[in-house]
Amino acid sequence: MDTTRDRDGEGRARNARPRDGLGRPLPYGAAGVERQPEGVVRTPQESVAEAQALLDAGKPFHAHEVFEDAWKSGPEAERALWRGLAQLAVGLTHAARGNLTGGVRLLRRGAGAVAEWEADAGPERGRPHGMDLAGLVRWAHELADTVERTGEAVDARARAPRLR
Template sequence: MSDDRDRDARGRAENARPRDGLGRPLPHGSAGVERVEVRDRTPDEALADAQDYLDRDMPFHAHEVLEEQWKVAPDPERALWQGLAQLAVGLTHQRRGNLRGATSVTTRGADAIARYTVIAPHGIDVGGLLAWARALAARPEDEASVPSLRS
């Protein structure tokens, strides 16, 4: 059996298909949207890049930036970045019409960031994000606004 998967320079499986603005794979040869540049980012850069993607209604791409930060965050902040990434995934599910997924992932993300409300690291508007996430989880069929990561 041959392996027809796309591979990176190290031979690891990598999906090189273009994607739409919500991260759905498109047929090879389609235009697609830009991919998220994988690079080291400071927390401020990650938040700015993720917000830019959210403002352009590209929550899947915001999720990729936030997930990247989660993987390198110090232990005390890992749950924060994981929760932020989950909120972006929840919005992605909502935009794709997967309302059950939107509720589930958004609720997990909100639960993960809730403990950071008092300290609000990096100027993140944890309280505002919690209110936004709880509203989305309660009524995923409603049009969801784009969240603001910072106050």
């Protein structure tokens, strides 16, 4: 076994370096932001509220982890929705980090996934967990267009979407 890698309690490779608000690794010993615990099962309402608080704080990478937990633990019928939301958060993360091509690609992919889920769900589903899916899709396309047009990284906090 490679003993030079950081490992979690079960022996799986897990980077223990601190991270900044956009999830970038910092040098060992540097002050970072608290990482989101992985594998947390939340209600959909808790997931939306926690993700929104992280987005509002300029931490879309961490919001992505909340959405990822929801997609992995939620009902099969909603997994594509949560995965699309995670892609939107990662798209914002990349756009804020300066990976503009990756940011645009993920924003558009996430918007497509959310729009597809909404179309497949039909009008009887309304606004799942109070989320404004049409508004999120618009936000993602507008942000992707802005990033392409300006060729500049964005401020994650200033450009955070409203989930509801």
